[in-house]
Amino acid sequence: MISLDEAVTARLESHGARFEVLVDPDAALTIKRGEFEGDLEDVIAAEDVFENASRGDRPAESDVEEVFGTTEPLEIIPEVIQEGEIQITAEQRREMQEQKRRQLINTIARNAINPQMDGAPHPPDRIESALEETDFRIDPMEPVESQIDEALDALRPVIPIRFEEVTMAAQIPAEHAGSAQAQIRQFGDLVREEWQNDGSWIGVVEFPAGLQNDFYELVSEQSGGEGETKKVRDEEDIRTR
Numbered sequence: 001m002i003s004l005d006e007a008v009t010a011r012l013e014s015h016g017a018r019f020e021v022l023v024d025p026d027a028a029l030t031i032k033r034g035e036f037e038g039d040l041e042d043v044i045a046a047e048d049v050f051e052n053a054s055r056g057d058r059p060a061e062s063d064v065e066e067v068f069g070t071t072e073p074l075e076i077i078p079e080v081i082q083e084g085e086i087q088i089t090a091e092q093r094r095e096m097q098e099q100k101r102r103q104l105i106n107t108i109a110r111n112a113i114n115p116q117m118d119g120a121p122h123p124p125d126r127i128e129s130a131l132e133e134t135d136f137r138i139d140p141m142e143p144v145e146s147q148i149d150e151a152l153d154a155l156r157p158v159i160p161i162r163f164e165e166v167t168m169a170a171q172i173p174a175e176h177a178g179s180a181q182a183q184i185r186q187f188g189d190l191v192r193e194e195w196q197n198d199g200s201w202i203g204v205v206e207f208p209a210g211l212q213n214d215f216y217e218l219v220s221e222q223s224g225g226e227g228e229t230k231k232v233r234d235e236e237d238i239r240t241r
Contacts, residue, residue: 007045012084017063020053021077031081096140113209116160121210130158164209167232174199180222
């Protein structure tokens with residue numbers, strides 16, 4: 001379960017009665033869209049149905065039975081969310097908006113590059129500053145993923161930006177290859193790998209372009225600074241690495 005501080009109220013009024021439940025705001029939105037796949041008990045603050053959640057008042061059992069055909073909270077809670085309205089305070093809205101703004105900025109930073117700077121990533125601070133120059137405002141009630149395209153449209157007149165994946169090759173000396181290759185192959189999608197006669201390892205990995213600096217740091221850290229990296233532009237690059 002979640003804490004009361006994290007929860008929002010979903011309210012349904014029916015048959016002259018009011019029913020309220022306490023639920024995680026993001027989970028409430030996925031439940032409302034019919035996309036929730038988790039465990040309901042993990043995203044609610046109380047396994048209960050209220051008439052007034054802030055006071056802890058409960059509706060008459062006869063009203064609950066009449067409207068829902070059951071008194072089982074775990075069966076009722078999704079219906080209240082799906083059929084009712086999600087109530088959030090101004091403070092909750094601000095907190096949700098800020099949280100999703102940070103998620104949006106980080107998502108864009110992980111995936112976007114500057115096409116005018118040979119595919120260099122944009123730091124989060126630059127994306128944040130550029131967003132502040134636009135009219136774009138994050139909607140706290142919508143998933144971040146559904147707002148990315150609109151945010152990119154707003155950013156393009158301010159900074160050169162596009163989403164892209166890169167393919168990088170890393171060569172790790174034999175003394176570090178065992179542990180390093182395990183970390184590198186998990187960084188993205190492993191395109192191919194080769195073990196050389198001297199025991200060194202070459203791996204080719206594809207991942208979001210905005211993570212290039214993280215990749216360089218990982219290779220350096222895992223190889224004791226002795227690893228080499230190269231951006232792979234075509235199949236010939238892979239063969240000649």
